[in-house]
Amino acid sequence: MPDLTLARPVAPPGIVFRVLGPLQVEGATGTVRIPPGRQEIILACLLMEAGRVVGTDRLLDLIWHEEPPDTARTxxxxxxxxxxxxxxxxxVAASVVSRAPGYLLRTDDDAVDLHVFNRQVMASRVLVKEGRVAEAAETLRAAVALWRGPCLSGIPSEALRTRGVRLDEDRLTAVETYLELELSLGRSHELxxxxxxxxxxxxxxxxxxxxxxxxLHRSGRQAEALDVYRAGRQLLADELGLxxxxxxxxxxxAILAGDPALHAAGPAPHRPEAARPAPAVAPAPAYGEEKPHQLPADTADFVASEPVLRTVEAALLGGDGQRALGLVVIAGKPGIGKSAMATHVxxxxxxxxxxxxxxYCDLRGAGTExxxxxxxxGRFLRALGIPGPVIPDGTDERAEMYRTLLASRRMLVxxxxxxNxxxxxxxxxxxxxCAVVVTSRSRLTALPGAQRVELDVLDQAQALELLGRVIGVxxxxxxxxxxxxxxxTVGGLPLALRIVAARLxxxxxxxxxxxxxxxxNERHRLDELAHGEMTMRASLSLTHDGLNRADRRLLRLFSLAEGPTVPGWIAGALLDDHRPFPSDLVEPLVDVQMLDAVAVERTGEFRYRFHEVIRLFAREQLTLHDSPAVQLAAxxxxxxxxxxxxxxxxxxxxxxxxxxxxxDGPRWQPPASYVESLLAEPMEWLDSEHPSLCLAVExxxxxxxHELCWDLATTLVTLFEARGYFDHWERTHRRALEATRAADNRRGTAAVLSSLGTMHLSRQQPEEARRALGxxxxxxxxxxxxxxxxxxxxDLALLDRQIGEDDRALLLYEQAARDFERVDDVVGRATVLTQSAYIWMRRGHTAVAHDQLEEALTIFRSVGYAHGEAHALRRAGQVLLRRGEHxxxxxxxxxVLEMVRRGRDIIGEGHLLRNLGEVHEASGRYEQARDAFAQALSVREQIMDHGGAAVVRLDLARVLSRCGETTAAGALLEQAAASFRSRGMRHELREAERLSEELATRRPSAS
Incomplete structure (x- = not known):
């Protein structure tokens, strides 16, 4: 198999063409004068596309924009x-060749400064992955040094200037990346x-x-670092209102908190989007290499036995010769401080x-579910960069993928x-x-190799220290x-002591x-309880009874909220209070430590969390004081x-x-300004809140x-489909289906079944999809x-299309488009046009497909639906390929590749790279096809999509065989065929076997 990795290039001394600044050409006799105007525009365009044909029509547009003269081509x-x-x-060592439908510039890659820049950026990524951070930073600095000013400055073409601005952005990104790398090497003072x-x-x-x-912070200049933040915040507010x-x-x-992690030096995080060169030559980003930091906040006034802390740390770190996983189980009764200890360590x-x-994962072992x-x-794999659709269904397969990803990493879980x-x-x-910290109320004695640490109550000195930190020494x-x-009196129990101290x-x-x-006195009222529970109940009751009536009511109702953390607007909903800053309602509960404020949203509002013991207490109070009707309304x-x-x-x-x-379930509207800020990135909000949203369905x-249940479940498909959250999709919809059927809600039942049909389609389960949709x-x-x-x-049309029933599919698409028009669902109609265009393209009716895609694009752009636009443009690119307009x-x-990369759609990126490989292959540009397929293969391998990787290996083998590299092609085909057999991909297996037979007939003559 050929080596498809990138070697580190050295900046060649003989650059002939310079576009990273004013256009400049160097010949054997010195600088070559290129007359300004048309010749400059044509040469600049040819250099940007060096090695690729630039159509005459493209040159006409660049020079004359709208109405070229009759003599324009001449x-x-x-x-x-x-x-x-x-x-x-x-x-000058270059030539301009006539090649239909235009011209092509032939020259050495090292002769164009843009190409040198792109290759050095790619090489820096390889060096980062290899751990050679200093060399990567040096390579990027050399790449940036190629710039002599704004790209293509002085060229009288708006389109080329726009392209130049994009390249200038790439330069700035490269600068930011080498600075990040050098900061990780401890060079803060110099920078x-x-x-x-x-x-x-x-x-x-x-x-x-x-x-x-x-x-600045690492240089000991904390105040200046904070001044830089405040100046930037003021500037953003003044200039953009953001x-x-x-x-x-x-x-x-983190700077305000003095977070020690800010001082850690080491390899900089690899950012796939950083220093990205022109998309056509950009390497695939290293997905699956993310560095998640999911720990909750540390407890500011944490107190514990130092010997216990050292025991836990030693077990996690082990000695130099440690060959087993560092595993610690921290056990103890509720309120003893297990979670605080694990988080602190x-x-x-x-x-x-x-x-x-x-x-980090809260496994909720003490809860009912x-x-x-x-x-x-599934959560961990997504945090590690694996897209949802690629995550396997089974627990064993997920565990295997998880262990593979962590095999060469130093990660704490x-x-x-x-x-249990x-x-x-x-x-x-x-x-x-790697190492793992587990907290549990059980000792988990069946976990082999685990160091068990059972926490005890605080001794007198530790408890007094904690009390002093809260109320003052x-x-x-x-x-x-x-x-x-x-x-x-509180028995040295940390949680009880914190609650009492907060009250003081x-x-x-x-x-x-x-x-x-x-x-x-409170303990005497509860003297029938066991000592540990009595301590907690006494502490909680005392604090609860000391609250005013409104705060006691909120504490009770707030226990209805599910989720790892709870946003502040929930308080407003529970009380039906529409004040603009709902967190104000919750703060009295935080002051007495009945609730913990654990995070800050982008709106500036806080997020909250109950300790499980306090939640259970609040639920008891809810049952005692609030009727079922009150609870249902809340x-x-x-x-x-x-x-x-x-x-x-x-x-x-x-x-x-x-x-x-x-x-028609009733909505409760949080403050409009709060929602506006919250939804600045709507998909990110859905993603961050998906645990709570799924629990709300439940x-x-x-x-x-039932009406709210099915409506919320089907609305969440916006997230489930985009992120591949098939488990959540199925679980919420099965629950909603039970609810609608129990209530004889036929429309809700149909809506959920229809959405389940879409899910089965996405999971490639056609029989189940057809049943649900029918x-x-x-x-x-x-x-x-x-x-x-x-x-x-x-969706039924898409099922028919997939099995080749094109006539039936087109009829269904026509009916669907008509129905979408009746209800003014323009995006639904545009989606139908995009999908049916594929059939027309497949049948050779490219004009019909083109017209449908044009209409769909117009709709998607008019409403601003970026994903639909990208999908339609990809289909348009395939139509152009089918028509030979390479x-x-x-x-x-x-x-489109640029669009999906901006959206971090790694699966879409893999598809687009493969499509570009097909274009290059059809154009006879086999080296470029090979590069594109190699990048597509890298993407598939990084996200561990083995079936998708096998398909791309088939493409790459076909190109290599055309280049005469039959041995490498044969090796790829063997790998692909094995994968196809194991996955039952019969059509692809037949194609791999056909190509293998073709290669076998060619080998004897080659020898």
Missing amino acids: QIQICVSRLRKSFVAAG VGEISRLVHEHPLRERLRGQLMLA EPGEELRQLEA AHRLGGSRFPDGQL PVSARDAL VLDDAA ERQISPLLPGSSS ERVAREPEAAGALVR AARPHWTLASMVHRLA TERMVGGWLAIAEQAHARIYGGDYTVLRG QAAQAGL AALEIFDDLGDPHGLALCRR VQAERTLTG
Whole structure:
């Protein structure tokens, strides 16, 4: 097999053509004068596309824009002729060749500075992956040094200037990348001046500003680092009316908190989008190499036994000769501080000893529905960069992929609140380079090789230290006897002590002695309980009874909210309070530590979390004080709030409320300004909130809110389909189906069945898809629901298309388009046009396909639905390829490649790279086809899509065989055929076997 990796290039001394600045040509006799105007434009365009044919029509557009004169083509011929003469006269090692439908510039790759830049950027990525960070930074600096000013400055062509601006952006990205690499090497002091100048030149670039903040902070100039943030925030507000992005805000918070991870030096994180050169030659990004940092915040006033901490750390790190996984189980009763201990240790070790990242999952083992190992593996695989559609269905397959990804990494995994060994075992990495911390109320004695640490209550000194940190050392010193009695009263239990201390902190006029007396009375009321539970219940009851009536009510209702963390607007929904800053309602509960504020949203509002013990207490109070009708009304408002935000997110993504059915369940609207800020990135909001949204579907089903239940479940398909969350898709829809059927809600039942049909289509389960869609179609037909009929017919048409029943598919597409028109669902109609265009293309009716795609593109662009536009443009590129218009096909597909890369759609990127390979192959440009297929293969391998990788190996083998590399082609075919056999891909296997036989007949003659 040939070596398809990139060698590190050395900048050649003999660059002839320079476009990274003013256009310049160097010949044997010196600088060659290129007359300004038409000749400059033609040469610049040929250089940008060096090695590829540039159509005459393209040159006409660049020079004359709209109405070229009758002699335009003749004038281009004259300009090209003069360029050829100039090259010959000056001894320029290049030629302009006539090649239908235009011209092609032939020259050495090393002769064009743009090509040298692109290759050096690619080489830097390879060096980063190999751990050669200093060389990567040096290579990028050499690449940036090729610039002599704004790209193509002075060229009188708007289109070329636009291309130049994009290349200037690539230069800045390369600069940011080498700065990031050098910061990781500990060169902060040397870089401050350079980054300061760059921030002055580009004040709105947040990545540069963050790098300056980091360099200043690491240089001991914390105040200046924070001043840089404040200046940037003010500038963004004044210029754009925006707040800084999430990364910059997190960096400011980390600097304020003195986060030790900011000082960690080591290899810089590999950012696939960084320093990306022109898309046609860009290497595939290293997906699956993300460095997740999922740890919750450390406890500021954490107190624990130092020997216990050292025991845990030593077990995780092991000795130099450790060959087994570092595994620690922290056990103990509720409120003892297990999670706080695990999080604290993880923060202490994470950045320096486990630089490849930290994974965290709350397994909810103490709850009624613990997180399954399968679901936890799905979360971890996504965090590690594996796209949802590629994640296997089975737990064993997921565990295998997980262990493979962690095999060569130094990563710490925190598994909080585990239920049993069965839940834990699949989540253990197989490599001794990783370590795992588990917390559980059980000892988990069946976990082999685990170091068990059982936490005990705080001793007197530790408890007094914690009390002093919360209420002040002076206050403890004033009443030493009362402080000791207070510690004994709560039994040294950290959570109980924090709750009592928070109550004292909120009441500075209370003495410690009075708190001891109050707590003693409460304990007597609860003397029938066991000691540990009595301590907690006494502490909680005392604090609960001290709250005012409104806060007690909110505490009870807030226990209805499910999810790892809860946003502040939930408080407004539960109380039906529409104030603009709903977190104000929750703060009194945070002050007395009945709720923890654990994160800040992009809106500036906080997110909250109950300790499980406190949630159970609040639920008890809810049952005692609030009727089922009150609880149902609060749940309805809360689920209605989730649905209100989710449907707005869908509308922002699709450009309107398209391709989804709506029910009539009541919405509860959070503050409009809050939602506006929250949905600046609607897909990211859906993704970040998907655990809570899925739990809201479950709550709606349990409460009998069937209309809200199916509506929210089907709305979430916006996320499930885009991210490949098939497990969540199926689970929420099965639950919604139970709810609608129990309520005899026929429209809701049909909507869920239709959506399940789409899911089965995405999972390549045609029989299940047809059953679900057929059942939904029958109900919608009976109800006379045109929108539901349109959605079903669209998907049934796709099923028919996939099995070659094109006539039946076209009929269904026609009916679906008509129904979408009836309900003004323009995006639904455009989707149908895009899908049916594929059939017309396959039949050779490319004009019909082209017209349909033009109409679809017009619709997608008018509403701003980017994913639909990318899909239609990809189909348009395939139509152009089928028509033999290779230059236009390449240009179209390259543009779509840029779009999917911006959207981090790795699966779409793999498809586009393969399509570009097909274009190059059809054009006879086998080397470029080979490069594109190699990149597509790299993408598939990185995301562990073995079936997709086998298909690309087949493509690559075909190209290599045409280049005479039969041995390498044969090796690829063997790999592909083995994969096809194991996956039952019969059609692809037959093609691989046919090509293998063809190669076998050629080998004897070659020898």
